[in-house]
Amino acid sequence: KQWYQRRVRGKEKFGFNELIELLYCADRAVSLGAGRALTTFAYNNIPTQKDIVKGGDIQYEQFIRFLDSDDEHEQGNAAFQVIILARVMTGEDHVVIMARGIETLHALLHSES
Numbered sequence: 001k002q003w004y005q006r007r008v009r010g011k012e013k014f015g016f017n018e019l020i021e022l023l024y025c026a027d028r029a030v031s032l033g034a035g036r037a038l039t040t041f042a043y044n045n046i047p048t049q050k051d052i053v054k055g056g057d058i059q060y061e062q063f064i065r066f067l068d069s070d071d072e073h074e075q076g077n078a079a080f081q082v083i084i085l086a087r088v089m090t091g092e093d094h095v096v097i098m099a100r101g102i103e104t105l106h107a108l109l110h111s112e113s
Helices: 002-010 016-023 028-042 046-055 061-067 072-088 094-109
Strands: none
Touching: 016 028, 016 046, 028 046, 028 061, 028 072, 046 072, 061 072, 061 094, 072 094
């Protein structure tokens, strides 16, 4: 993971702003995929989280549609993403965002389906 991140940082044309823009895509799969990519970069990596913040605004509100979805796969993906990305999100306190993600994962783990 670190090796790929160093390579990406060396590319002049790569920016987190492109992934952040894709978060707001109307296509739910594209939006979740962009969140998954950002989460992968941000996981356990404070310098990259700072770079993500410089790339643009990630609004918590964008993830609510997935957290409230009837699709448990979307809920699970969004819950994990908000837990990891909470520190770089705007629109709500990061502790509240993390708590919502943890609550969602807890509910999914105790779900009958």
